[in-house]
Amino acid sequence: xxxxxxxxxxxxxxxxxxxxxxxxxxxxxxxxxxxxxxxxxxxxxxxxxxxxxxxxxxxxxxxxxxxxxxxxxxxxxxxxxxxxxxxxxxxxxxxxxxxxxxxxxxxxxxxxxxxxxxxxxxxxxxxxxxxxxxxxxxxxxxxxxxxxxxxxxxxxxxxxxxxxxxxxxxxxxxxxxxxxxxxxxxxxxxxxxxxxxxxxxxxxxxxxxxxxxxxxxxxxxxxxxxxxxxxxxxxxxxxxxxxxxxxxxxxxxxxxxxxxxxxxxxxxxxxxxxxxxxxxxxxxxxxxxxxxxxx
Amino acid sequence: xxxxxxxxxxxxxxxxxxxxxxxxxxxxxxxxxxxxxxxxxxxxxxxxxxxxxxxxxxxxxxxxxxxxxxxxxxxxxxxxxxxxxxxxxxxxxxxxxxxxxxxxxxxxxxxxxxxxxxxxxxxxxxxxxxxxxxxxxxxxxxxxxxxxxxxxxxxxxxxxxxxxxxxxxxxxxxxxxxxxxxxxxxxxxxxxxxxxxxxxxxxxxxxxxxxxxxxxxxxxxxxxxxxxxxxxxxxxxxxxxxxxxxxxxxxxxxxxxxxxxxxxxxxxxxxxxxxxxxxxxxxxxxxxxxxxxxxxxxxxxxxxxxxxxxxxxxxxxxxxxxxxxxxxxxxxxxxxxxxxxxxxxxxxxxxxxxxxxxxxxxxxxxxxxxxxxxxxxxxx
Numbered sequence: 267x268x269x270x271x272x273x274x275x276x277x278x279x280x281x282x283x284x285x286x287x288x289x290x291x292x293x294x295x296x297x298x299x300x301x302x303x304x305x306x307x308x309x310x311x312x313x314x315x316x317x318x319x320x321x322x323x324x325x326x327x328x329x330x331x332x333x334x335x336x337x338x339x340x341x342x343x344x345x346x347x348x349x350x351x352x353x354x355x356x357x358x359x360x361x362x363x364x365x366x367x368x369x370x371x372x373x374x375x376x377x378x379x380x381x382x383x384x385x386x387x388x389x390x391x392x393x394x395x396x397x398x399x400x401x402x403x404x405x406x407x408x409x410x411x412x413x414x415x416x417x418x419x420x421x422x423x424x425x426x427x428x429x430x431x432x433x434x435x436x437x438x439x440x441x442x443x444x445x446x447x448x449x450x451x452x453x454x455x456x457x458x459x460x461x462x463x464x465x466x467x468x469x470x471x472x473x474x475x476x477x478x479x480x481x482x483x484x485x486x487x488x489x490x491x492x493x494x495x496x497x498x499x500x501x502x503x504x505x506x507x508x509x510x511x512x513x514x515x516x517x518x519x520x521x522x523x524x525x526x527x528x529x530x531x532x533x534x535x536x537x538x539x540x541x542x543x544x545x546x547x548x549x550x551x552x553x554x555x556x557x558x559x560x561x
Numbered sequence: 562x563x564x565x566x567x568x569x570x571x572x573x574x575x576x577x578x579x580x581x582x583x584x585x586x587x588x589x590x591x592x593x594x595x596x597x598x599x600x601x602x603x604x605x606x607x608x609x610x611x612x613x614x615x616x617x618x619x620x621x622x623x624x625x626x627x628x629x630x631x632x633x634x635x636x637x638x639x640x641x642x643x644x645x646x647x648x649x650x651x652x653x654x655x656x657x658x659x660x661x662x663x664x665x666x667x668x669x670x671x672x673x674x675x676x677x678x679x680x681x682x683x684x685x686x687x688x689x690x691x692x693x694x695x696x697x698x699x700x701x702x703x704x705x706x707x708x709x710x711x712x713x714x715x716x717x718x719x720x721x722x723x724x725x726x727x728x729x730x731x732x733x734x735x736x737x738x739x740x741x742x743x744x745x746x747x748x749x750x751x752x753x754x755x756x757x758x759x760x761x762x763x764x765x766x767x768x769x770x771x772x773x774x775x776x777x778x779x780x781x782x783x784x785x786x787x788x789x790x791x792x793x794x795x796x797x798x799x800x801x802x803x804x805x806x807x808x809x810x811x812x813x814x815x816x817x818x819x820x821x822x823x824x825x826x827x828x829x830x831x832x833x834x835x836x837x838x839x840x841x842x843x844x845x846x847x848x849x850x851x852x853x854x855x856x857x858x859x860x861x862x863x864x865x866x867x868x869x870x871x872x873x874x875x876x877x878x879x880x881x882x883x884x885x886x887x888x889x890x891x892x893x894x895x896x897x898x899x900x901x902x903x904x905x906x907x908x909x910x911x912x913x914x915x916x917x918x919x920x921x922x923x924x925x926x927x928x929x930x931x932x933x934x935x936x937x938x939x940x941x
Contacts, residue, residue, distance in 0.1 A: 340774035446862055476628035476801065481845035481858035503774065506847035510854050533849065547779035548849055549804030553827040556808055557779075559786050 289464060289495065290331040290366060296464050296497045297329040297352065297385075302361035303521075304347050321347040323521035324361070331464065332491065334498040336512030336529070338505055340544075344521040345501045349469045352499060353387055354378050365465070383413055383461035390470035392450035396442045402428070402453050403438035409460040427456040432486060448479035452486070459490070467499045472507060484511055505548055509533055517541045588660075589616035590763050590795040591640065591679075596654035598635050601647060605867040609635045611819040612654070614895075617763065617795040624798045624810035624827070626842075628863060632819040633799045637765050639664075640797075641681060642671040658763065677707040680756040682785075684768040686748035690740040696751050697736025700724070703758045723754040726791070727784050746777035750784055757788045764789060764796040770805065782808060803846055807831060812902075815839050818864050818874035821895060825903030835898040835905035835913045837881040873908070881909055 290296045302325050307318035322344040329335050337345045350356045352363060354370060363371045370381060386409075389395040396405050406424045415423065425435035431452040442450055451471060458466055468487070472480040488511060491498060502508050508515060509529060516526040517540065525538040536542045549557075598610040610632040617623045625633040638644050640656050642663060656663040658679065663671070675681075683689040691699060700723060701716040711719075717736065724732035727750040740748055749769065756764060769785060770778040786809065789796050798809055806813055806827065813830040815823040815838065823836035834840045844857035861878040864870050870877050876888040887908050898905040907913065 340776065448862060476863075477803070477842060478628060478845045478859040479862060481847070481856040482860075484847070484856055485858055504847070505775070506849050509849060510847040510856060543776060545849065547776045549779070549782070549802070549808040550850060551803040551807045551831065551843070551846055551848060552850070553807045553810075553831050559783060559790075 290497075292330075292332040292495055294331050294366075295328050296331050296366055297499070298362075298364040298367075299328070299348075299352065300326050300362040300364070302326070302348070302351060302363065303359045304344075304351050304356055305359040320521050322351065322358075325516075325518070325521075325523045326361075327516055327523065327526065329465065329497045329499060331497050332495045333514065334491065334500050334512045336508035336515040337499060337501045337518060338503065338508045338515060338544075339518035340503060343518040345503075345518050346469055348518075349387065349467045349499065349501055352465075352467055353385060383409070384463050385465045385467065386458040386461065386463040387467040387469060388451075388454050388458045388471045391474050392447050392454050393442065395454055396450065396457075398442050401439050401441055402433075402445070405442070405453060406438070406456045406460055409457060413461055423460070427460055428453075430459065430490070431456045446479075448475055448482060451475065451483055455483075455486070455490070459494070462494075463496070465497045465499065467501070469501045470503070471500075473502065473504065480507070487511060505544060517544065587619055589618050589657075590659060591797075592616045592657040593636065593640065594655050594657070596636060596639060596656060597652040598632075598639055598644065599650045599652050601650065602867075607866045608819050608869060609649075609866060610639070613816070613819075613821050614654075615814050615821065615824060617797055619762075619795055620793050621811045622789065622796045622798055622809055623812045623814060624800060624806040625814045625816060626800060626803065626806055627816035628801060630863060630866065631816040633816050634767055636816075637681070637767060637797060637799055641675055641679060641765065642666065642668075643675075673707070676703055677759040678761055679763040679765065680759070680761040682749075682752050682756045682764070682766040682769045685772050686745060686752045687740060687772075689752055690748055692740055695737045695739055696724075696743065696748075697738075700751070700755050700758060703755050707759050719758070720754075723758055724751070726757075727751070727754045727788065728780070729754075744777075745773055746781055749773060749777075749781050753781070753784055753788050757792050757794070760792050761794050764792070764794045765799070766796065767799045768801070769798070771800070771802070778805075785809070803831075803842065815842075818869055819866055820874060820906065822875065822907070823905045824895065825898075825900070829900060829903045833899060833903075835903065835910040836875075836907045837879050837913060838875050840913060841878070841880075873906070881907070881912055885909075 302322055303320070304322040305318040305320050325348065327335060337348060339345050347356065351358050354363070354373065358371055361371070362369055365381060365384065370378065373381070403424050406427055407420055410420045410423060424438060428435045428438055433449065433452050433456070442453070445453065471487070472483050475483060484507065487498070490496060498511070500508065500511055512529050514526065514528050515532045516523045517532065517538065518524070519540045525532060525536060525541045532541065533545070536545060593616070594614050596610055596613045600607040600609055613632065613636055615623065625636070627633050635644065639651060640663060644651065651664060658674070666674070690696070697717065697720055700720045701713065704716045704719055705711050720736060721732045724735070729735060729747060729750055743751065766785065770781050773781060782805065800806060810827045813825065813827050814821055815830065815836065817838050823830065823834065823839050830839060834843060841859035845859060847856060859878050864874055864877070872889045872891055873879070873893050876882050879888065882888045891908070893906045893908050895904040895906045896910070897903070898910040905913070
C-alpha cells in the first residue's frame with residue numbers, strides 16, 4: 267500500500283505541562299454520553315407557542331481509546347449538534363457527558379479550559395476553519411500558545427506536528443491561500459493534535475475534498491490513530507466513508523440513534539428500516555448493479 | 562400551435578417514446594471537437610480545458626467525471642455560451658449542436674437555444690431558483706419565453722403537468738409557493754421540471770445531486786432518468802461521484818487537468834479501466850460493497866493549471882510511469898484501447914490491462930463480484 271504521506275517521524279513527545287489526565291490505555295473508555303438532549307428555542311411565552319427544536323433527543327454512546335465511532339445520518343439529524351455538545355460548545359438540555367469518568371456536563375468555561383486539550387475538533391471546511399491572515403506555523407502554534415507552551419519547545423513541536431500530518435515544515439511560513447484543500451485539512455488535523463488530545467471529534471472532515479485527496483486523509487487519520495491511540499468520534503453523512511474508518515457505527519435519525527453496533531453488523535445486517543433505506547439509497551459504483559427504475 | 566392541450570399532447574404523439582439506445586450510431590446531438598478554453602488571471606493563464614473532444618448521441622447519457630478543477634464544468638458552460646468572457650477565452654475548437662456551430666452563434670441565437678433545445682440543471686437548486694418569484698411563475702416564464710403565443714392558462718396547465726412528472730404531490734395547489742418553502746430535493750425537482758419544460762434535445766446536469774442527502778439523491782436521480790427517458794433528450798451528466806456515474810451513464814468521459822484521459826462505455830470504464838488515473842480513482846473510492854477496507858490513494862495532488870507538468874499531466878502521480886522519459890516528454894493522445902469506442906490517453910495503456918489481471922488495477926475490483934469481460938457492456 268502506498269501512503270501519500272508516511273508519517274515517518276518518531277512518535278511525538280508529549281508537550282510539557284501535561285493535562286490533568288494521564289492517557290487512557292487502549293480499550294479504556296474515554297468518553298461516555300448518557301441520554302444527551304439538546305433542544306433549541308425559547309420556552310413558550312405569551313406570543314410564542316412554538317415547540318423547541320429537538321436537535322438531539324436522548325442519545326447515549328461510549329467511546330474507547332484507539333477506537334472510532336462513526337456517527338452517520340442525513341442533514342438535520344443532529345450529528346453536528348452532538349459534536350458541539352461533546353465539545354461543550356453548546357449546553358446540553360439534559361443528560362450527561364463524561365470524559366474518563368468525570369461528569370463535564372455542567373462544567374463552567376473556566377473548568378473546561380484545562381480539559382479542552384483532551385478533546386479537540388476538526389471541521390468540515392478547511393479554508394473556513396483557519397485564520398487566513400496567520401501563517402500555518404502560527405495556526406498550529408495557537409493552541410500551544412493558549413496552553414502556555416513557549417519558545418523553542420513550541421517551535422519544535424510545530425515542526426514535528428507538520429511532519430506528522432505529512433507536510434513539509436519548510437512550508438510553515440506560508441499562508442492558507444497557498445495551500446490546497448487537502449493540505450489545509452492536514453493543517454487542521456495538526457492543530458487539533460497540537461495538545462496531544464485523547465479524543466478527536468471529526469465533523470465531516472473529508473466531505474469537502476475530492477475523492478483522491480479524501481482517500482489520503484482517511485488513510486492519514488487511520489495511521490495517526492494507530493500511532494497515537496486516539497479515540498475518534500467521526501461524523502459524516504457518507505456511509506461509504508464511515509464504513510472505511512469506523513470500528514463501530516451509530517445511525518442517527520431525527521435526533522436519535524436508531525441503530526448502533528459494530529461496523530460489520532450494521533452494514534451487513536441492518537435491523538432498522540431507516541438504516542436499510544439509507545444503505546439502499548447509496549449508488550453502488552458498479553454499473554452491473556444499477557437499480558431498476560420504478561415503473 | 563393553438564391551445565395548450567395540443568402543445569401538451571403533440572410532442573408525445575410524435576415522440577417515439579423511450580428511444581432505443583442503439584440510436585447512438587446516429588448523428589451525435591452535440592459534438593465537441595478539440596475545445597480549448599483559457600482563463601486570464603493575475604497569476605498567469607489557466608489552461609482550464611485543453612483539446613477536449615466528445616460526442617453525445619440521441620438519447621444517450623454521457624457522464625463527465627473528474628475532480629475539482631479538471632475542466633468538466635467549463636466545457637459544459639462553453640457549450641451553452643455561458644463562459645464568462647473575460648476572463649474566459651475560447652482558444653480553439655468547435656461545438657456542433659445538431660450540425661450548427663454554437664461557438665459562432667450570436668447571443669440572440671443562443672438565447673433561443675438555451676432553455677429550449679439545450680437546458681441545464683445546476684448543483685444548488687436553492688440558489689438557482691429566484692427567491693422572489695413563485696415556483697409556478699418561474700416555470701411559466703421558461704415556457705412562455707420560448708413560445709410567445711402560449712396563453713397564461715395553458716402555460717399554467719403545462720406547469721402543473723410538469724411538476725407532477727417530477728413527482729411533486731398536489732402540484733396545482735403548490736404553484737404559488739416560493740423556493741424557501743420547498744426542501745432542497747423538491748427544489749431540484751422543480752429545476753428538472755424547468756429544464757425539460759421545452760422538451761430539450763440536450764440536457765446538461767452539473768452535479769445535480771451533490772447538494773442533496775443520499776435518500777433524496779436516489780429519488781432525484783430516478784426523476785432525472787424518467788425525465789430523460791420521456792423527453793428522449795441526450796444528456797451530459799457532470800459529476801465527481803462514481804456511484805452516480807455507474808447508476809446513470811451509458812458512456813463515461815474521464816477528465817484530468819483539463820484533458821480527457823479516458824473514455825468508453827460505462828462497463829468498460831468500471832471493469833477494465835485503461836488509464837492509471839481512472840484506476841487510481843477507483844482504488845481511492847470508499848465503497849459499501851467488498852471486504853477490504855484499505856483505500857489506495859493516489860499520491861500527490863492535481864497539478865496547477867497555470868504551469869502544468871510536461872508530457873502527460875498525470876506523470877508526477879502515476880504509478881505506472883516507472884521513470885520512463887516518454888511520459889515526461891510526449892503528451893499522449895487518446896487512442897483506441899481494447900474494445901471499440903474505449904480510448905485511453907496513456908502511452909502504456911496495454912500495461913494497465915496486464916496489471917489489471919493481478920496487480921494494482923486488480924484492487925479496483927476488490928470486493929466487487931468478479932466481473933468477466935463482456936458482461937458489462939450494455940450495448941453491442
